[in-house]
Amino acid sequence: MLPANPAQGSRSAARTLTVRQALREGLARLLADHVPSASLAAELLLMHALERDRTYLYAHGDNKLSAAAGERYFGLIAERLSGKPTQYITGHQEFWGLDFEVTPDVLIPRPETEHLVEAVVERAAASGPAGPARRQIVDVGTGSGCIALALAKELPGAEIYATDISPAALGVAARNATRLGLAGRVQFRETDLLTYFLNPSYEDTFDFVISNPPYVGRDEMGQVQREVREFEPRLAWGGLERGDEVYARLFPEARRVLRPGAFVVVEIGYNMRDRVLAQLGAGWTDADIRPDLAGIPRVVVARKSRP
Ligand SMILES: C[S@@+](CC[C@H](N)C(=O)[O-])C[C@H]1O[C@@H](n2cnc3c(N)ncnc32)[C@H](O)[C@@H]1O
Known part of the structure; x- marks a missing residue:
């Protein structure tokens, strides 16, 4: 058994550990410490420390860890115990089957956000084959670029833009585009919501405006996990007064840039359905709510009314 404090004696003790023992100890x-998803975290951190995949951990459970590898692993476990999310330690998160680089400059992509991608892909398919009409899409608040790049993968004919107010986030998104072989498929713009597009050249242009905006309000701050509060960028998750402020700005901007009959698709907080629907107001039709896998209303889709 290793000493409880990884800083004390982990080198000598780790020298004698097998992969299986290290995993168990981690x-x-x-x-x-009641770390959420502990089993997954222990595996991912050991994979990261050894630069090996999951198969290796289970196929070579009796292999001895080198002292350096043991020290690296228990150092990573200590970082996780400090509250730092596993994804910021390993620098990776999977989204829509794609491997994204994540840094503390971007929100860690969440599985529920995949419902936004699903909603767009379904509607794009329903509105006819990609064909000659080149779909125009803009992802507002792109962060790691996860939504825009997943759509670039799914809709090869689409012209996709992505905005963020954070230049650091856009840097991560651009690196993800390159890593995923999608450089040039998404055009990134540093701007406040859709400001860059609010001019006559982009009026009635887009087929989809998509966004997973910051939506945590002051009253929900207490429910936000320590990992989010202390490590994920506040600009990304919210810390807003009510939480739904962004939609009140986003919907009118989206109306200006969407063509009639085109869609706005947004992620919402767990208790926001009625407030967000009320903010849509006139000028929209066919509002639809999609629940996430936990049954929580998570995605609002609406169409810009035709004149
Ligand atoms: C909830 S995160 C979503 C990131 C990513 N789309 C995802 O789903 O993982 C919100 C993103 O919006 C950006 N953001 C916040 N306020 C913004 C604004 N006024 N204009 C543009 N982007 C903004 C943040 O920097 C952050 O990257």
């Missing part, structure tokens, strides 16, 4: 430390 897991035990995470569980003792």
Whole structure:
């Protein structure tokens, strides 16, 4: 058994550990601290420390860890125990089957956000084959670029833009485009919501405006996990007064740039359905709510009314 404090003696103790023992010990430390998804975290951190995949961990469980690898692993476990999310330690998060680089400059992509991508892909398919009409899409508040790049993968004929107010986030998104072989498929713009497009050249242009905006209000701050509060960028998750402020600005801007009959698709907070629908107001039709896998209303889709 390793000493409880990884800073003390982890080098000598780790020298004698097998892969399986290290995994068990890492897991035990995470569980003792009630770290969420401890088992997954223990695996991902060991994979990261060894630069190996999951198959290796289970196929070579009896292999001895080198002292350096043991020290690296228990150092990563200590970082996780400090509250730092596993994804910021490994620098990776999967979204829509794609591997995204994540840094503390961007929100860690969440599985529920995949419902936004699904909603767009379904509607794009329903409105006819990609064909000659080149779909124009803009993702507002792109962060890691996860939504825009997933759509670039799914809709090869689409012309896709992505905005963010954070230049650091746009840097991460651009690197993800390159890593995923999608450089040039998404054009990134540093701007406040859709400001860059609010001019006559983009009026009635887009087929989809998509956004997972910051939506945590002051009253929900207490429910935000420590990992989010202390490590994810506040600009990304909110810390707003009510939480739904962004929609009140986004919907009118989206109306200006969408062509009639085109769609706005937004992610919403768990208790926001009625407030967000009320903010849509006149000028929209066919409002639709999609629940996430937990049954929580998560995605609002609406169409810009035709004249
Ligand atoms: C909830 S995160 C979503 C990131 C990514 N789309 C995702 O789903 O993981 C919101 C993003 O919006 C950006 N943002 C916040 N306020 C903005 C604004 N006024 N204009 C443009 N982007 C903004 C943040 O920097 C952050 O990257």
